[in-house]
Amino acid sequence: MLWTIARHELRQLRRDGRLRAAAWLAFCLLTALALLGWQTFRREAHERGHFEATAREQWENQGEKHPHRAAHFGFYLTKPELPLTFFDSGIKPATGRVLWLEAHQRSVFAYSPTEDAGATGILGLTNGAEVLQLLGALLVILAAYGSVAREREDGTLRLLLAQGVPPRRWFAGKCMGLGLALAIVGTPVAVGLWLLCWRADPNAFGIDAVARGLALTVIHGIFFFAWLIGAVAVSAWARTARGALALLLGVWVGGGVLAPRLASTLASTLAPLPTVAAFAKARTDDFTSGFESEPGWSARLAQLEKETLAQYNVNKLADLPVGFSGIRMQAMDAFDRRISDRHQQRLQAIYDRQISWHAVTAALGPYVPMRAVSASLAGMDWPHYQHFAEAAEQYRRGVVHSLDQLLERELRGDKWEIQFGSDVWARVPPFTYSTPTWTWALRVTAGPLLLVVGWLALAATIAWFGARRISP
Amino acid sequence: MNAPAFLQLSRWEMRRILSERTGVMLIVLWCGLLALAAQQGQRHVTGQYAEISAARKADEAAWAGKRARLVAIEGGSAHPEAFGDPRSPTNSVMGRSGERPIVLVPTPLATLSGGAGDLAPAVLLAGMITKLIGPAQSIENPANRLAGPLDLTFVVSALLPLFVLALSFDVLARERDAKIWPLLASQPTSLPHIVAARLAVHFAALWLPLVVAVSVSALQSHSSADPLLPTVGEIALWLVIAAGYLLFWQLLAAALNFRAGASASNAVSLAGAWLAAVLLIPSGVDAAVQALAPPPDRREFLLEVRGIETDLFKRADALREAYDAAHPGQRPQGPLNEFDTYFVENLYPRALATDAALAPALTRLVEERAAQARWWRRLAWLSPTLAFRLATEQLAGVTPVQRQVLQTRAKEFQNEMRAVFGAHVASMRPLTLADYDRTPEPSTVRLAFRDRFALAFPSLLGLAASLVAVMATAIALARGNRVPAPLNFRS
Numbered sequence: 001m002l003w004t005i006a007r008h009e010l011r012q013l014r015r016d017g018r019l020r021a022a023a024w025l026a027f028c029l030l031t032a033l034a035l036l037g038w039q040t041f042r043r044e045a046h047e048r049g050h051f052e053a054t055a056r057e058q059w060e061n062q063g064e065k066h067p068h069r070a071a072h073f074g075f076y077l078t079k080p081e082l083p084l085t086f087f088d089s090g091i092k093p094a095t096g097r098v099l100w101l102e103a104h105q106r107s108v109f110a111y112s113p114t115e116d117a118g119a120t121g122i123l124g125l126t127n128g129a130e131v132l133q134l135l136g137a138l139l140v141i142l143a144a145y146g147s148v149a150r151e152r153e154d155g156t157l158r159l160l161l162a163q164g165v166p167p168r169r170w171f172a173g174k175c176m177g178l179g180l181a182l183a184i185v186g187t188p189v190a191v192g193l194w195l196l197c198w199r200a201d202p203n204a205f206g207i208d209a210v211a212r213g214l215a216l217t218v219i220h221g222i223f224f225f226a227w228l229i230g231a232v233a234v235s236a237w238a239r240t241a242r243g244a245l246a247l248l249l250g251v252w253v254g255g256g257v258l259a260p261r262l263a264s265t266l267a268s269t270l271a272p273l274p275t276v277a278a279f280a281k282a283r284t285d286d287f288t289s290g291f292e293s294e295p296g297w298s299a300r301l302a303q304l305e306k307e308t309l310a311q312y313n314v315n316k317l318a319d320l321p322v323g324f325s326g327i328r329m330q331a332m333d334a335f336d337r338r339i340s341d342r343h344q345q346r347l348q349a350i351y352d353r354q355i356s357w358h359a360v361t362a363a364l365g366p367y368v369p370m371r372a373v374s375a376s377l378a379g380m381d382w383p384h385y386q387h388f389a390e391a392a393e394q395y396r397r398g399v400v401h402s403l404d405q406l407l408e409r410e411l412r413g414d415k416w417e418i419q420f421g422s423d424v425w426a427r428v429p430p431f432t433y434s435t436p437t438w439t440w441a442l443r444v445t446a447g448p449l450l451l452v453v454g455w456l457a458l459a460a461t462i463a464w465f466g467a468r469r470i471s472p
Numbered sequence: 473m474n475a476p477a478f479l480q481l482s483r484w485e486m487r488r489i490l491s492e493r494t495g496v497m498l499i500v501l502w503c504g505l506l507a508l509a510a511q512q513g514q515r516h517v518t519g520q521y522a523e524i525s526a527a528r529k530a531d532e533a534a535w536a537g538k539r540a541r542l543v544a545i546e547g548g549s550a551h552p553e554a555f556g557d558p559r560s561p562t563n564s565v566m567g568r569s570g571e572r573p574i575v576l577v578p579t580p581l582a583t584l585s586g587g588a589g590d591l592a593p594a595v596l597l598a599g600m601i602t603k604l605i606g607p608a609q610s611i612e613n614p615a616n617r618l619a620g621p622l623d624l625t626f627v628v629s630a631l632l633p634l635f636v637l638a639l640s641f642d643v644l645a646r647e648r649d650a651k652i653w654p655l656l657a658s659q660p661t662s663l664p665h666i667v668a669a670r671l672a673v674h675f676a677a678l679w680l681p682l683v684v685a686v687s688v689s690a691l692q693s694h695s696s697a698d699p700l701l702p703t704v705g706e707i708a709l710w711l712v713i714a715a716g717y718l719l720f721w722q723l724l725a726a727a728l729n730f731r732a733g734a735s736a737s738n739a740v741s742l743a744g745a746w747l748a749a750v751l752l753i754p755s756g757v758d759a760a761v762q763a764l765a766p767p768p769d770r771r772e773f774l775l776e777v778r779g780i781e782t783d784l785f786k787r788a789d790a791l792r793e794a795y796d797a798a799h800p801g802q803r804p805q806g807p808l809n810e811f812d813t814y815f816v817e818n819l820y821p822r823a824l825a826t827d828a829a830l831a832p833a834l835t836r837l838v839e840e841r842a843a844q845a846r847w848w849r850r851l852a853w854l855s856p857t858l859a860f861r862l863a864t865e866q867l868a869g870v871t872p873v874q875r876q877v878l879q880t881r882a883k884e885f886q887n888e889m890r891a892v893f894g895a896h897v898a899s900m901r902p903l904t905l906a907d908y909d910r911t912p913e914p915s916t917v918r919l920a921f922r923d924r925f926a927l928a929f930p931s932l933l934g935l936a937a938s939l940v941a942v943m944a945t946a947i948a949l950a951r952g953n954r955v956p957a958p959l960n961f962r963s
Contacts, residue, residue, distance in 0.1 A: 032759075051771040055774075055775065063786040091615050097770060097771065110607040111607050114617070125755045134751075245736075258505075261622040263619065264620075264622070265512055268616050275519070275526075277526060277595070281530075354615075382614060
């Protein structure tokens with residue numbers, strides 16, 4: 001019986017011309033954006049490789065100069081991208097494309113695509129994941145809003161119930177039919193995306209990429225299933241198909257269009273970040289005046305001079321058998337690192353609170369948490385960017401420290417000027433980075449993942465009670 | 473139709489909306505969204521003013537402090553510190569401590585459109601050797617920036633059509649659904665007049681709260697130092713544009729209702745139009761603009777910059793000689809310490825040469841951004857939503873191309889600083905009180921309304937054309953043969 005009901009539902013969907021047109025439109029848009037994303041991914045992978053190789057070459061051939069000036073010349077790094085980026089570019093449009101590592105400064109991502117967007121910033125759909133999640137959910141709503149309510153309006157529900165069809169089984173048959181329709185539309189889409197993912201970068205298509213892709217497929221399945229049974233449940237509760245459609249569209253607009261902006265508004269209002277100027281000033285104040293009862297830099301420098309003179313048993317810095325400027329730079333960087341870490345922790349705490357506020361808007365619909373999970377599995381969310389930035393920061397510290405040590409070793413007394421050439425710059429090891437594994441991605445996005453599953457549970461609960469109260 | 477009849481019809485429509493829970497909820501929701509967006513805009517602009525004020529205060533305190541120390545040293549009551557001697561050009565005007573804030577004052581409409589404002593700073597520091605090619609420093613969580621601000625422009629451009637849809641999708645079709653058209657048609661008032669009266673009520677319900685939200689938000693952020701009248705004028709213009717946009721969606725709803733479809737069909741058609749105008753067409757335009765005018769390749773630009781910097785670093789001696797030849801008599805008179813020697817022999821002449829060498833690359837960057845903006849302007853008329861957004865953002869002065877003016881002004885200021893202190897830096901001649909008093913004052917940049925309006929004009933024209941087109945369609949459908957016979961009074 002279940003199969004008969006499902007088949008009937010499938011037939012009805014097939015006959016609905018508007019739905020067919022909407023499905024084709026969404027499919028074409030998804031294909032176009034996925035292909036565009038795929039092409040962009042391949043072009044950018046090539047450009048990234050060229051950029052990093054040239055930047056390294058420029059580092060090694062920067063000419064003879066003081067190591068500290070070389071440290072200020074710095075390095076440029078770009079975050080590597082997984083093949084799934086072609087499907088979900090995550091926060092990439094709003095995040096800088098390069099990190100500049102230089103002396104004294106914890107680097108931040110610079111030159112985001114939106115800075116050069118030329119007009120209204122982000123409006124419309126920018127990648128395949130957005131199309132799939134936003135328009136896919138709309139398609140599910142259009143397919144399911146009338147599944148029960150229309151039968152009620154047409155009077156066929158009364159006939160069905162009179163024939164002794166158990167309401168829950170009938171409801172399950174409806175869901176099965178719609179689920180099958182969804183699977184028929186979704187399977188070629190998923191296969192196509194998998195193929196594009198593989199072709200985007202066959203070398204990077206390893207176990208981790210496959211696991212991320214599988215997790216992404218499963219979570220999309222959960223997301224659409226939540227919409228599907230939620231829509232059928234609303235259709236069962238609503239008196240009219242029009243009422244069901246209005247409610248579902250309201251949830252779709254609230255969760256898909258309004259919630260993302262509301263999330264950032266809530267986050268920036270209730271967990272505000274300091275301005276760049278205020279943040280820089282706080283760091284400078286700590287450096288100058290000290291923190292937590294510790295002295296500031298001037299006092300530290302005086303103490304360092306005293307200790308160094310005592311260590312080498314000389315009266316003047318000029319008599320030191322080592323380069324004091326190297327010792328001073330190392331001490332300055334060590335102090336600066338502590339200040340930087342301290343303020344970075346403060347920032348991180350604010351970021352965490354902001355992400356919690358993002359989660360609050362999941363009350364409006366599963367779209368916001370779904371975006372977070374999808375971007376995370378594609379390796380393009382904020383935690384992935386931060387992971388990369390932290391690795392780059394450790395690398396920067398190591399390089400700057402080695403250059404400061406060079407000053408200490410090669411200089412004498414309180415001299416500052418000294419020059420080194422390409423052989424020294426070439427000895428600096430290149431930056432290597434491994435993207436975190438898919439389990440790490442799932443761990444950092446556990447909250448949003450649970451919220452998506454929570455929406456499925458809520459939809460299932462409404463459906464359970466909705467199926468019980470099906471009446472003509 | 474006379475005025476009392478129109479008012480009577482309007483009163484009935486108002487009573488109908490207020491008697492339905494959905495209608496009341498919609499209006500409450502609309503007011504809530506407007507209040508939130510207005511508060512956000514006000515917060516954003518207040519934050520910008522606070523940033524500007526803090527930068528100015530810090531700058532004034534720093535320069536006053538340096539000047540006071542100089543007075544104390546010259547008076548013999550203080551001794552110069554190693555890296556804090558106010559007479560030393562390297563300590564006082566060359567490094568970060570010599571940078572001064574160039575300020576871009578928010579326009580009166582900045583509260584209504586966040587745009588790219590959060591990406592571009594309100595304050596830019598410029599000094600003798602400041603690299604003005606770098607991006608704005610940001611510690612913002614990009615996940616927040618990605619969605620964009622919940623400003624009044626977003627609420628009006630993206631959400632207002634949905635409220636029109638909810639209120640007006642059955643502005644005439646409800647009688648058709650209830651099968652009381654013949655009754656309505658037998659009344660002495662014509663159907664277009666009935667529709668007009670009903671839409672007027674919907675218009676008032678949506679527009680009047682917008683007037684309040686926009687006025688409160690913009691006026692509360694208004695700086696007391698600026699004249700009030702131009703601000704009021706700009707607010708009025710913004711409200712007129714919003715009214716035009718609202719009217720566009722209402723007329724579309726009316727046209728669909730005159731087409732004799734059922735209310736459910738009208739709702740689906742309006743939802744489809746919204747989807748196309750708000751999501752699909754902007755996506756297509758975005759893709760087209762990227763293809764027609766690719767964004768500047770920042771990575772290539774960076775490589776070019778580094779290539780130039782490396783080359784000039786290697787030719788530092790030749791650059792110094794060229795500088796000396798162009799500026800005779802500026803060689804230092806006495807011996808210099810290591811730091812000052814580096815500034816004189818290498819850093820300053822190289823900074824000047826770097827600026828000159830980078831100028832073509834920077835010009836290219838600006839031109840590429842301008843080309844992108846041009847294509848957006850050309851294609852914005854394809855969607856009234858896009859046209860509205862672009863026009864209001866340009867009027868608010870928050871598009872990246874408009875904010876380029878801050879960088880231009882910063883460059884001009886840098887040149888002024890170099891004109892005053894260049895000789896001091898080249899010769900390491902100590903600074904005097906007279907030099908401090910000659911320091912150029914950092915400027916304040918304002919985007920003139922005339923320029924903003926000129927930029928927004930094509931988009932406004934596009935919006936007006938959409939409005940005229942939909943109005944003509946609605947009138948044609950109201951008068952034409954497509955209205956079923958019982959309601960077509962001309963037949």
